[in-house]
Amino acid sequence: MTSGVELLLRARVTSDADVALVFGHGGSSDAYEVERAALVAALLSSFTAADAPLVRELTRQEIAAVRDADSGCGDVLLACCWLLFMLGHIEDTALVWQAKNVNFDAYCYIDSAFLVPQEAVVTAEFARFQGLTDLADWVEDEWASDTESAAQEWRSGWFFAQVPSPAASVEELSACMRQ
Numbered sequence: 379m380t381s382g383v384e385l386l387l388r389a390r391v392t393s394d395a396d397v398a399l400v401f402g403h404g405g406s407s408d409a410y411e412v413e414r415a416a417l418v419a420a421l422l423s424s425f426t427a428a429d430a431p432l433v434r435e436l437t438r439q440e441i442a443a444v445r446d447a448d449s450g451c452g453d454v455l456l457a458c459c460w461l462l463f464m465l466g467h468i469e470d471t472a473l474v475w476q477a478k479n480v481n482f483d484a485y486c487y488i489d490s491a492f493l494v495p496q497e498a499v500v501t502a503e504f505a506r507f508q509g510l511t512d513l514a515d516w517v518e519d520e521w522a523s524d525t526e527s528a529a530q531e532w533r534s535g536w537f538f539a540q541v542p543s544p545a546a547s548v549e550e551l552s553a554c555m556r557q
Contacts, residue, residue, distance in 0.1 A: 382420030450483035
């Protein structure tokens with residue numbers, strides 16, 4: 379039985395280009411969905427800055443899976459967005475915005491704090507520069523007040539505190555994330 383740690387080690391040595399092939403939303407097998415959920419669960423307690431490309435690709439794959447299944451949101455996509463927020467790269471706000479807008483459930487479930495990993499003005503400037511005026515307008519309207527308290531609450535990791543250890547089996551990690 380494969381553990382989350384073993385899965386994470388395998389993912390970390392997989393080239394960025396091959397992550398989609400190995401852990402992608404292929405639609406042909408539930409194994410992709412199980413492994414992607416388990417990998418995200420393992421990352422929750424053991425991610426590093428070097429995992430940013432992996433988290434981005436997992437987020438893209440989960441967005442595709444949610445969109446294709448028209449299945450709401452779920453904790454896997456939320457966790458991907460949280461990981462991007464925690465990594466703190468302003469360019470990832472565009473991907474979080476895409477995830478938040480995949481459907482109505484995701485829009486409600488993915489916390490808007492994930493769109494401001496730095497200051498709201500930084501996100502708005504980035505969004506305008508990228509031509510994402512809807513994101514810039516939304517951040518400026520939504521985050522006119524202090525964002526630090528909302529961001530600090532999410533940074534505590536309380537929401538994902540019940541996820542099993544990365545040493546747990548892939549099946550256990552996946553079941554926790556896909557409940």
